[in-house]
Amino acid sequence: MSALPLATPASSSAAPADDWRTRVARAFSRAAPRYAERAVAQRIMAEPLLSRLPARAERVLDLGCGPGEMAASLARHFGRGCTVSGLDLAPGMLEVARRTHGDTARWLCGDAAALPLGDASQDLVVSNLAIQWCPDLDAVMAELHRVLRPGGRALVNTLAPGTLAEVGRAWSRPDQPAGLLSFRDAAHHRQAAQGAGFCRLDCRERALRFHYPDLAAVMASIKGIGAQPSRPGGRLTRADVARAARRYETQREPEGLPVTYRLLTLELHA
Secondary structure (H helix, E strand, O other): OOOOEEEEEEHOOOOOOHHHHHHHHHHHHHHHHHHHHHHHHHHHHHHHHHHOOOOOOOEEEEEEEOOOHHHHHHHHHHHOOOOOEEEEHHHHHHHHHHHHHHOEEEEOOOOEEEEEOOOOOOEEEEEEHHHHHHHHHHHHHHHHHEEEEEEEEEEEEOOOOOOHHHHHHOOOOOOOOOOOOOOOOOOHHHHHHHOOOOOOEEEEEEEEEEEEEHHHHHHHHHHOOOOOOOOOOOOOOHHHHHHHHHHOOOOOEEEEEEEEEEEEEEEOOO
């Protein structure tokens, strides 16, 4: 529980870029061994992307591939004639992907804002819950546009304001009155996509609600989406955790403690 209260890397733009990359890579690498078992919500949220896959593609990028589950699924979907690349910032995630899925995909360590791929080299980019952690959305969109061939597509899931609102309320403190979690809205994504040169954008937003038995289960579930400490190096006391548990209990519903995600699903055409 020492990683909370929460803040997103995107809300920490004052931090040097190299420091942000290092912190995010370390956080996800630490989470890698148990990521797949904790990422139930992430797999459910991936379904809108998988339902939009084209019938054929020869070169596909899974951006923010984590332990490689989606990259392996993409390789099965498109078959032997397709080369799938799985890219992640966290070496630990890629180690798990290689160990679990072998040479199903090319595993690349890299930053979404500086993709190690050639111009117009991909038919399709798929990304599930990754770009919300990138501080420079304009740079990410520009890179997506650069690596896609003319007529190519990007299918992207990201998170919108209102995500994890219950968690923010439970962990809020008098000295931190503002929202602890910051995500960019649909208008921001539209503007960035248009600025990058995408000719068409479909953007859909919906809320998904999950329930958990207690605070420990809530915190285990959201580690998979990469929440970061609001104060690097900060530690929580038992009293902090007990206070958060009491606050969360006031939000309990018959099904359990709620966790809401505001999911943005983007379809970008190059």
